[in-house]
């Protein structure tokens with residue numbers, strides 16, 4: 118991944134999560150198959166809160182690596198695991214031929230907003246995981262970034278410095294939390310620039326497909342949802358097709374502003390569905406690239 122980004126080619130990627138049921142897994146692989154022809158730069162598979170999906174994340178990432186033409190990036194967190202246990206998961210990724218890891222701290226096991234307690238023999242911050250993964254072999258490592266700052270960070274400046282530390286530890290790119298104001302992204306990139314850090318930061322886009330869902334996610338992530346966008350969505354609430362159409366329009370407007378402003382690509386939060394992502398991809402003119 119690092120080499121791909123260094124080549125200056127924009128990176129387009131899709132994020133999936135490991136489902137809990139067989140039907141969920143069938144749905145996920147339908148979405149994977151429908152998105153595969155778009156030839157994204159990579160697809161990523163999340164690692165459940167508290168490491169709860171460890172085995173499923175490893176299995177699904179392996180299946181994508183073996184059964185599709187896609188390049189999978191496996192997420193990994195420090196939550197509830199000793200250093201030895203984290204090493205063992207990294208070994209499982211390596212055995213499955215997975216060389217791309219998104220190194221994350223993870224949210225506190227008791228839920229976002231509660232106090233973060235590392236495992237007594239574990240890692241405290243994502244930067245330590247970047248160092249560990251890099252020390253264990255030829256991995257390309259990405260990290261998380263937060264245009265509106267991480268909820269626990271004192272301020273935007275401190276959070277940008279954390280990102281610089283992750284880059285110095287060997288992270289080759291960052292992917293952001295989803296957000297809805299382009300200026301938040303550009304402010305983060307400007308801060309990194311001022312600190313002399315050229316880490317490619319790929320903005321995360323969440324095409325809204327359901328008004329209730331976005332309200333829940335905004336509450337959980339703390340992302341600001343501009344009133345003007347909320348009004349556009351509320352105007353079509355109760356009409357699922359209309360909500361998806363407006364959600365895709367909003368994602369396309371934001372994605373275009375980000376690309377026009379120099380973003381090195383886009384990362385789509387798919388929620389294991391393909392339709393909204395395919396529509397946004399096509400409207401941005403990426404399907405024919």
Ligand SMILES: Cc1cc2nc3c(=O)[nH]c(=O)nc-3n(C[C@H](O)[C@H](O)[C@H](O)COP(=O)(O)OP(=O)(O)OC[C@H]3O[C@@H](n4cnc5c(N)ncnc54)[C@H](O)[C@@H]3O)c2cc1C
Nearest residue numbers: 163164192221222223224242243261267269270292293294
């Ligand atoms: C693209 C993306 C993908 C994600 N995927 C997953 C996933 O698969 N599974 C999952 O459970 N969660 C995932 N998350 C959520 C993420 O794990 C949480 O947001 C978590 O709270 C922060 O993770 P981090 O890697 O940024 O942590 P860190 O970089 O460790 O930062 C955590 C907090 O500590 C502060 N900090 C960091 N280093 C230091 C230091 N040295 N000294 C003082 N303060 C410091 C930071 O400013 C921040 O406030 C993802 C987030 C993003 C943006």
